Every structure is written in C-alpha cells, then in structure tokens.
Amino acid sequence: MTDSKARRILFRKIESDLLNADQSLINGEIDGRHAAQTALVNLLGNLDGLGIKSTALIALLDALIDLDQGTVTPILEPTTFANRHPERSMVGQIKGAALFTVELLQRQGSSEEDALRQVASVLESAGYPFKARKADQPAWKIVRNWKDRLSKLPHDAPEKDGMRRFSLEAARRL
Known part of the structure; x- marks a missing residue:
C-alpha cells in the first residue's frame, strides 16, 4: 500500500x-465532554498512525480527564474579567428549556401566545435578562423570536442541545 493511500x-x-x-x-448517548474525549482519543491514535504527535491535543485530553x-x-x-456576560452555551440551554416548555404547554392545550406568555413570565420572575431590539417589546415576543429562529440554528446550537436534554430528561421521568 502506498503512503498516499x-x-x-x-x-x-x-x-x-x-x-x-x-x-x-x-443521540444523547454521551455528554459533550465525553464526546470530545472520545473524538480526541481516536484522533490522537489516528494522528499517531500518520507519525504526527500533538502535545497540545494531548494536554487538552488530559485536562478533560482531570475535569x-x-x-x-x-x-x-x-x-x-469584570462584567463577564453569561456563558453563551448556558444562555442557549435556558432558551432551549424554555422553548421545550412552550412546546409542552401547547401539547397540553395552551395557545401559542398563552404558552409564550407563561414561559416569559417564569423567566422574568427568575430574573432572566431579556434583551429586546425595541425597548417596549414584551418578553413573550422575545421568546417567540427565539422560537422563530430555532429552525435556522445549526444542529449543535446550545438552544437545540437544551431542548434535546430537557426532552430526554422529561421522557426518562415518564
């Protein structure tokens, strides 16, 4: 077999x-950290087969194992640093859980607007910092915007991961 092949x-x-x-x-079989570990272990083994060593990737794998x-x-x-904004993945998880709740409320008979209002109300009472494009935009319309944009997000977006995790956890409890 040739080197190129x-x-x-x-x-x-x-x-x-x-x-x-x-x-x-x-598929929810493993979490993100373990998926990264699996990918790194396999990648490092394959790179070794090519005669490539990566100290940086080995350090990252060791750090994940230590974690x-x-x-x-x-x-x-x-x-x-001062005034650190909430981590994007955490915000995405919150949005995903909120959107799953909207979906669940609708399945139980609530109208879309009523479900959006209920979820927005809970988020507001918990102190979620809604950022509206327009100063007078109500929170439930911001949640509706999240819902409208959900289908345009990549499959690995935190919002979609939040919906998957929340729905898997809910299904396990039933």
Whole structure:
C-alpha cells in the first residue's frame, strides 16, 4: 500500500470517528465532554498512525480527564474579567428549556401566545435578562423570536442541545 493511500485511509478513519462521536452526542448517548474525549482519543491514535504527535491535543485530553476527576486544570479555566456576560452555551440551554416548555404547554392545550406568555413570565420572575431590539417589546415576543429562529440554528446550537436534554430528561421521568 502506498503512503498516499494509507494517509487517505487514515483520514477517512478520522472523519468516521469524529462523525461517530458527534452522533453519540446528538443521540444523547454521551455528554459533550465525553464526546470530545472520545473524538480526541481516536484522533490522537489516528494522528499517531500518520507519525504526527500533538502535545497540545494531548494536554487538552488530559485536562478533560482531570475535569472528570474534579480537577480544573489551567487550560480549561475561563479567562476572568469584570462584567463577564453569561456563558453563551448556558444562555442557549435556558432558551432551549424554555422553548421545550412552550412546546409542552401547547401539547397540553395552551395557545401559542398563552404558552409564550407563561414561559416569559417564569423567566422574568427568575430574573432572566431579556434583551429586546425595541425597548417596549414584551418578553413573550422575545421568546417567540427565539422560537422563530430555532429552525435556522445549526444542529449543535446550545438552544437545540437544551431542548434535546430537557426532552430526554422529561421522557426518562415518564
């Protein structure tokens, strides 16, 4: 087998391993950190087959493993600065859970507007910082905008992940 052909086979294997890790995450079989660990382990093994060593990727994998054991290594510590905005993925998770709740309320007979109003009311009472494009835009219309934009988001958007996680947890409890 030629060196070029062996490299093509290894690159296909890398692609296949990454797609499998992504699919496990999408299906809810593993969480994001474990999907990343799986992808990194496979990637590092395949890169080793190509004669490539990546100290940075090894350090990242070690940091993820340490995190599972309760130790946050410097590579995974967030940069601190004053007035830090909420983490985008956390905001996305909140939006996803809110949209799932809207969907659930509608399935139970609420109108769309009523479901949006109920969810917005709960978020407001919990102190969620709604940011409206227009100063006088009510919170329930902002939630409706989230719902309208949901289908345009990529499959791995935090909002969609929030809906998946919330719906999987709800299904397990039934």
